[in-house]
Amino acid sequence: MTESPANPTPAHVPTLNIANVLTTLRIIMVPFFIWALVADETEYGLMRWVALAIFAVAMYTDKLDGDLARSRGLITNFGKIADPIADKLLTGSALVMFSILGELAWWITIVILVREWGITAVRFVVIRYGVMAASRGGKLKTVLQAAAILLYLLPHPPTAGWLGVVALILMLLALAVTVVTGLDYLFKAWQLRAASVGGTRK
Secondary structure (H helix, E strand, O other), X not given: OOOOOOOOOOOOOOOOOHHXXXXXXXXXXXXXXXXXXXXXXOOOOHHHHHHHHHHHHHHHHHHHHHHHHHHOOOOOHHHHHHHHHHHHHHHHHHHHHHHHOOXXXXXXXXXXXXXXXXXXXXXXXXXXXXXXOOOHHHHHXXXXXXXXXXXXXXXXOOOOHHHHHHHHHHHHHHXXXXXXHHHHHHHHHHHHHHHHHHHHHO
């Protein structure tokens, strides 16, 4: 669940529910994911597979907690805040680790992180005016980022061979969609605030 739905939060929904537990679990998995990459020491062996498995499981919990929250009416304020933070921590840690290991240019990591955390901050700022619903572009961005990271996590030098080329192309595509959707969200945030302020003045 990469973007929070615009559903109101029922007062009777307990914070401690299966969807929020999965979100918390995803946050807990981040340091283990980082540890596996560090332990591999770019040998592209067993620990690299472990890192890939942790990331894949974490991404599955991302989908699962969103499905459960929507289907069972388990949407809470905690989930709205913790879910995007969990997503950013997971993908952000992967990108930062790739750059530290010399597998991904720092400028790519920085641009994506600035967009991700910047839009998250904007969402919190404009939440008083309303909730920005998930867009198709935002969902596509998440899929592309996850696919690119999974390719980079495969136990092979990501800068060598045809697989490395495919991984880089996919990452650059994810970067482009990330930037474009970021600008789109900024425009929507401006519209949301302008409409709210204009309505208040009337």
